[in-house]
Amino acid sequence: MNRFALPLALFALLVVVLGVGIRHARNQGVIVSPLIGRSAPGFALPSLTDAQHTLSSKDLKGRWYLLNVWGTWCVACREEHAMLIEAAHAGVIPIIGLDWKDEDDRALEWLSQLGNPYQAIAVDHDGRTAIDWGVYGAPESFLVNAQGIVVYKLVGPLTRESWTQEILPRLPHTPVTGS
Amino acid sequence: MRGRRIWASALIALLIIPAAHGIDATRIADPALEARYLALTHELRCMQCQNESIADSPVGLASDLRRQVRDMLLAGKTDEDVRNYMVSRYGEFILFRPRFSARNAWLWLAPLVFLAIGALVAVRVLRQRSALLAAEPDSPDFDEP
Numbered sequence: 001m002n003r004f005a006l007p008l009a010l011f012a013l014l015v016v017v018l019g020v021g022i023r024h025a026r027n028q029g030v031i032v033s034p035l036i037g038r039s040a041p042g043f044a045l046p047s048l049t050d051a052q053h054t055l056s057s058k059d060l061k062g063r064w065y066l067l068n069v070w071g072t073w074c075v076a077c078r079e080e081h082a083m084l085i086e087a088a089h090a091g092v093i094p095i096i097g098l099d100w101k102d103e104d105d106r107a108l109e110w111l112s113q114l115g116n117p118y119q120a121i122a123v124d125h126d127g128r129t130a131i132d133w134g135v136y137g138a139p140e141s142f143l144v145n146a147q148g149i150v151v152y153k154l155v156g157p158l159t160r161e162s163w164t165q166e167i168l169p170r171l172p173h174t175p176v177t178g179s
Numbered sequence: 180m181r182g183r184r185i186w187a188s189a190l191i192a193l194l195i196i197p198a199a200h201g202i203d204a205t206r207i208a209d210p211a212l213e214a215r216y217l218a219l220t221h222e223l224r225c226m227q228c229q230n231e232s233i234a235d236s237p238v239g240l241a242s243d244l245r246r247q248v249r250d251m252l253l254a255g256k257t258d259e260d261v262r263n264y265m266v267s268r269y270g271e272f273i274l275f276r277p278r279f280s281a282r283n284a285w286l287w288l289a290p291l292v293f294l295a296i297g298a299l300v301a302v303r304v305l306r307q308r309s310a311l312l313a314a315e316p317d318s319p320d321f322d323e324p
Contacts, residue, residue, distance in 0.1 A: 134268035136226030
């Protein structure tokens, strides 16, 4: 009996360690952003709709916003666009677009065809701002609070599920949603 | 004959050089900076194609990250500055070689722990065997030659 006690205990320990590993592996694809709980990186970029105008992170100070990183080359962005429009209609939080490594003409055409959910759109042609935000794929959405702190990052398309379960509950005054 | 050989080596060189620099065509004039650039781009993960370094990946984000590394080095930043910048944006995951931290200490120490366990087991087994041999020198279990 005693002979087996130690190997059995070691085996039980291994099961626990591997079990914990498997549990954590469920969220393997999503990399938690180190920006959460920190100040959102600043930017000053041309506006898509008005090239003369510079859209700066300073303009966004003092209010909550959802920064949505997108591009016309991004298939999943087309997928989430209807949900973005719906979210914009809800009027609970301004959606700011970050048009990432895109062509202005195409982006404008996209918006005229599919509708424009964005209150303002910053154009990041060379992708430097996206790197500052730790963007590694589109679409990605960052929820930023009135103090300019990143509260939440959504990797992948915004869905009704992520909107009602992840975004809305984090807003200061959670409105009642009829979905 | 000699001319042929020169042509052949020139051709080989032409074939090899682009292959070696197929993904990343970046050159930095200062060889010391160039060496640091190459080392850094090989130890940073391409976040889109997660098992490649940014030096080996052809995707757009990898080339943007390489540009970021180059710009930071040219601006006089240290290697650690570059790593810290990347980790503060993308998290520890961007480093192929994770740093030692309280969270992953057990992982770094695990080999030592296993080595210690192995050593203990080996010592015990050896002691038992020598005790057995001392007790029964003419054990019938041993085959005669």
